[in-house]
Amino acid sequence: MSPRRSYDQFCSAARALDVVGDRWTLLIVRELLAGPRRYTDLHADLPGVSTDVLASRLKDMERDGISTRRRLPPPGAAYVYEITPRGRELLPVLQALGEWGQVELGERRPTDAVRAHWFALPLSRALEGEGVVEVRLEEGEFHLYVGAEDGPVYGDGPAPGEPDARLVLDSGTCEAVARGELRVTDAVRDGRIEVTGEGTLAKVLREA
Numbered sequence: 001m002s003p004r005r006s007y008d009q010f011c012s013a014a015r016a017l018d019v020v021g022d023r024w025t026l027l028i029v030r031e032l033l034a035g036p037r038r039y040t041d042l043h044a045d046l047p048g049v050s051t052d053v054l055a056s057r058l059k060d061m062e063r064d065g066i067s068t069r070r071r072l073p074p075p076g077a078a079y080v081y082e083i084t085p086r087g088r089e090l091l092p093v094l095q096a097l098g099e100w101g102q103v104e105l106g107e108r109r110p111t112d113a114v115r116a117h118w119f120a121l122p123l124s125r126a127l128e129g130e131g132v133v134e135v136r137l138e139e140g141e142f143h144l145y146v147g148a149e150d151g152p153v154y155g156d157g158p159a160p161g162e163p164d165a166r167l168v169l170d171s172g173t174c175e176a177v178a179r180g181e182l183r184v185t186d187a188v189r190d191g192r193i194e195v196t197g198e199g200t201l202a203k204v205l206r207e208a
Contacts (some may be wrong), residue, residue: 004064067081120144134166164197
């Protein structure tokens with residue numbers, strides 16, 4: 001485990017960056033907000049990170065109380081990493097950072113990696129209310145826990161049960177929402193997002 005580096009400044013922002021300012025740390029938090037993840041899952045969904053750096057960051061995050069590691073019972077018998085309540089408090093930080101970075105997103109470059117669930121945080125900022133929303137994109141499916149106060153914020157794949165709403169949209173629409181150029185309600189009204197489901201969220205979106 002590497003010794004913690006510090007800016008040595010008596011400032012809460014500097015102290016926060018002492019803990020989460022290293023490259024990849026906040027993106028690991030983004031992944032762990034989906035729930036427990038194995039090391040191999042994290043490495044697959046963080047293209048560009050080396051195995052050494054990922055292992056080092058995970059150890060630092062355990063030391064700083066942002067994440068924990070536990071062993072799954074048989075037949076899994078693998079270790080998973082999960083966010084702590086302290087780490088989950090970084091959700092509004094990531095939301096604010098994502099909103100601030102909307103203007104930097106621009107058009108997708110040929111070299112840009114993409115995972116369907118990376119659109120979860122922008123969509124969760126754009127949705128109001130509470131409930132489970134299943135989202136289907138060309139790149140894959142994920143689900144959101146809109147308004148969740150604890151537990152996972154989103155997850156890969158279909159919702160574990162019947163969702164309150166299902167959204168089907170193309171990548172261009174999702175990217176426009178992520179860049180802040182398009183509101184979800186406007187996209188639904190224009191037919192760019194198909195909404196199904198009988199939950200309150202689905203009804204609100206259809207009636208907006």
